Amino acid sequence: MKGSCQSGKAVFSASLYDENDSKLPLALPTFDNMHTGGMQKVNDEPKVAVRFDNDMYRNRIVVTQLVSYNRPAMLRRTLFKVASLGLVQAGSPGLPNEEFIETTWRVLAQIETSKGPVIIRIPTFEPHVQKLLSTCKKQDEANKRRQGYPDAPRDQ
Numbered sequence: 001m002k003g004s005c006q007s008g009k010a011v012f013s014a015s016l017y018d019e020n021d022s023k024l025p026l027a028l029p030t031f032d033n034m035h036t037g038g039m040q041k042v043n044d045e046p047k048v049a050v051r052f053d054n055d056m057y058r059n060r061i062v063v064t065q066l067v068s069y070n071r072p073a074m075l076r077r078t079l080f081k082v083a084s085l086g087l088v089q090a091g092s093p094g095l096p097n098e099e100f101i102e103t104t105w106r107v108l109a110q111i112e113t114s115k116g117p118v119i120i121r122i123p124t125f126e127p128h129v130q131k132l133l134s135t136c137k138k139q140d141e142a143n144k145r146r147q148g149y150p151d152a153p154r155d156q
Helices: 071-084 127-146
Strands: 002-006 009-015 035-042 048-053 060-067 098-100 107-113 116-122
Touching: 002 127, 009 127, 035 060, 048 060, 048 107, 060 107, 060 116, 060 127
Parallel strands: 060 098
Antiparallel strands: 002 009, 009 060, 035 048, 035 107, 107 116
């Protein structure tokens, strides 16, 4: 499991290897332009079927992306949940794997591999994960203050 900040998001990815030979990658069934199907449980919500984005390697997936709470992210998440009920069409792939830093305390993912199912847990209360989440949130807030500029906003 690896966590990193990417554009203010905490992105958690997992590389899957055979437990008996750490050099042997596990094969993941992929579909639809490099996605792997599986189940995900966030907090106390019921398990849902999701598609995990594959990284450039077929044995590495993006398990979840945690974003700081803000109106555009909340709107995207609400629209996705409505879309999953069949009321509107989903506008952006990957949204099932986007949750909020402030409200997410558990993420579990189950993926089928060539050696059977694998369960992945993101330990959100571990100190090093909390530090990553705090850093990503601060990075996102700084990006918003700079309004997309590499430095402070410019007066016009």
